[in-house]
Amino acid sequence: MTLDLELRGASLRYDDGTEALRGIDLSVPGGTILGLLGRNGAGKSSLMSLVASLRRPTDGQVLIGGRDPWEDAELTARVALVGEAAEGGAWKVRDAVTSAGRLRPTWDAAYADRLLDLFEIPNVKIAKLSRGKRAALACLFGLAGRAPITMYDEPYLGMDAPARYAFYDEVLSDYMVHPRTVILSTHHIDEVASLFGRVAILDDGRLVTDDETDSLRARGTEVTGPAAAVDEFTGAAGLRVLSTRSLGGTKAAVTYGDLTDVARRRAADAGLELGPIPLQDLFVHLSGATQPEEASL
């Protein structure tokens, strides 16, 4: 059973007046693996706290399976938010795992045991665990919990690359057997981007991009060639220029927009080179930089 998630005009203003989220309209069909991207302070954690019903939107709505999850214990039990490291320092690992199992109707105890082995988490007090092992334990709670909506808020902190890849493999293989919605916020975009079916990008509390990952990739193009020809082409094709670099008479423009086959042929005829852009670079340009930047090569 998967659950649809929807935010309608959701805003969150903190008591000190900070506008953490401004009118977010986001729809996440059940069974999606969503990458939630944004710079520090863009609103990723705030958005997750709304979905987890830790906070209530000051405006707008959060709907899970079409219902308001606020103070709805049956519904919130089906949503899990995994922070960057497991808490409960005085508990021993096994006791914490057993206790977590009692709170989640969908908990898989055998899977939790397998993950303790896989992540090599010793049965000591949580406070005694290294930062990486605490992060791995947090990931275990998310995986074995099998909540229909499972969110990971930068779960990788302190985990080394092999541990992170082991985690990604588990997210994917468990998802294929037990489809559910996974929302993952991260800065290691290129490591996990191939896992994301969709990507949402937040900037200063606003949703600036919400699309299929492959569509987003297809829309980023670097146009390189004689400066005047680059300008003429990007203008005529109606591309949004995210940044440019120049060296002598040559210019490279990072652009965002759909390119038709006709436009591609026209670029070739004009002696322009079109190249793809890594998702990580697209993200850098789509989050934060609101004005096209001019830099030299």
Add this chain to the structure above:
Amino acid sequence: MAAFDGRSPIYRQIAEQIAADILSGALEPDAQVMSTNQFAAHFRINPATVAKGFQQLVDDGLLYKKRGIGMFVSPDAPERLRARHRERFMAEVVDPMIAEAHLIGIDLDDVVTRIDQRRQDGHR
């Protein structure tokens, strides 16, 4: 099979990789290809993305589905691919070569002579 980069759409890279394996003979007609889930787990790719890549190959007539069993290479897939590449050959290989020869000052007659030589050497 190569890993997939984070640049162009991954579903298209998947389709291109499998097509390349069919053309090279690594995947023979009527051979079964990996399942969507095997492929997704192996290359750490979202299964929906993999399914989209496979669907493109089915739409192109390069793979066929057997319900409940899996996907297989179409008997005429290698020929279809060769035909597709023949169509592109002039535009993507010969035309740029002529442009390059012009740019660096090689006479096209010399190019034709070279092609004739190679033909006599046994390249038909």
